Amino acid sequence: MKRTLRHILTLAACLAAFAGCMKWDYGTTEDFQASERGLFITNEGNFQYGNASLSCYDPETKHVENEVFFRANGFKLGDVAQSMTIRNGVGWIVVNNSHVIFAIDVDTFKEVGRITNFTSPRYIHFLSDEKAYVTQLWDNRIFIVNPERYEITGYIECPGMTMESGSTEQMVQYGKYVYVNCWSYQNRILKIDSETDEVVGELTVGIQPTSLVMDKNNKMWTITDGGYEGSPYGYEAPSLYRIDAEKFEIEKQFRFELGDWPSEVQLNGTRDTLYWINDDIWRMQVEAERVPVRPFIEYRDTKYYGLTVDPRNGDVYVADAIDYQQQGVVYRYTARGELVDRFFVGIIPGAFCWK
Template identity: 50%
Template structure:
């Protein structure tokens, strides 16, 4: 039975709920090979959290390891990593709108235009191109020598893509021709990346954390996209994973996880002395910053088995709310 038939058979009698107002979709990874990924929605105005949204709305499991979500107009595209597909939902109701299959291990989605999008991949050594309107794969960009591609940032007509697994490269891609035009060498295992108000790239390298091979130094680096030069480099604590580099609404302040949650102006010449949110001995796993008001959202995986928590704080680190989510809340997608 295909997904459409499954939904039709199981949604009888259900009414579409309405997700009103501004809110945050929380992508809960679930456990690898368990198929227990879920989607939550947090209403910023009311403070209410709707858990297991995808299944409750569509009577269909989300899949195995939900990685990320991106929004284009009224549709949300959810990359399901180990299931090798992308589910598309209506962001006002959570209702299933379609899917994209034939992917290896999708990670992140970037929309170039209304009719062209890229999706990176953990194992494919290629970036897939698809049409967000028809949900059809239209091509791919080969990345030989780079086993995995991760996050994407576009400046002008150039897309910058981090290559993660034991790599140290940011690829440059012409979004008009879909051709790889160059690369920038950075620290070991560049994972997350943002652009600041001056169109400078900031990249967080985890230094091969958790690998069975020889490790490296975790670093936060500023790269000039025009020259490819590393303008600043800050050594992080390599004993704890460095992850989830994010930026505030005015693009002048960085946030990232390195055991604790850290906040740093892009003009800084040294790392901050104290974190904006200290780790009490748990597992800070995901981080997102509201692109409108710069509120901070930090996920707590607890023990990777039970329902996780998400903490909402102001841009200055003042606690606002705490919500219970699904298993391993990993990423955030803001709906304005």
């Protein structure tokens, strides 16, 4: 299961975090000119194998290019690619166990800069061209960076965490406040004042909230995985939560069955429909009063690992990690649930980013 796997991998990363810096060996390069619109897939790769990679898919032509970072730059992306964000034509790729964030030109895939010396970075959230937050695993701080200078400029101390239990994940913003879910061995959403860079509030939810998105009504949604049987932090049935961003309080809790493992909450382009993975792929309107009884896309006896929705036409893309060893597959469905394409990417495709 996705979160269990990530927990094991990142625990090992903690033990090896400062054992040495990742070395990049430069080789021959290729020239690319990507289409105006496309979908990036970050492939995590296997922990400590340094085989993370980046794929790029053109929805119009249904053409995929794999290993584009390596082919454009002449060196591997690194160890465990976690996430990617695009801002002003620059793609920011967060590479967890290599403790680095690469900045690339989204048309040529060539590196334009990098920020190093993180603990175990997870996600980056931009406040301006000169300021961004970077969440961490196994660190009780959120890092503040200057993207223009590619440097770390400060830290936000997170209350109730130690270096061993620290965990901050995805971020959304409402006004001047940035909200972040705390996942591994945590059960909170933190509220950060982006002007003072201080945590000014926290909200308790279920055990291990795995995702965080903001819908059209300024309601935040998070889904908890409930931990696992035998966990020292506890084990409970997971839940989906709707949270009012302005009041910072829970409005609705949708409970799952004990033993379910929901994850990867996503929104469509109009932010009025939720999608998530719980063996099957599920879909629900944000105003719904109960979760659906039938899935949108049925389970295929495989390992659904990542999920995204095309913001333009509502097509749904599902990443299949297969056995975590071979190339993964991405399935593309229409908004009606019809399969229209499937393509191979890298090892353990985990996150998507729309250009």
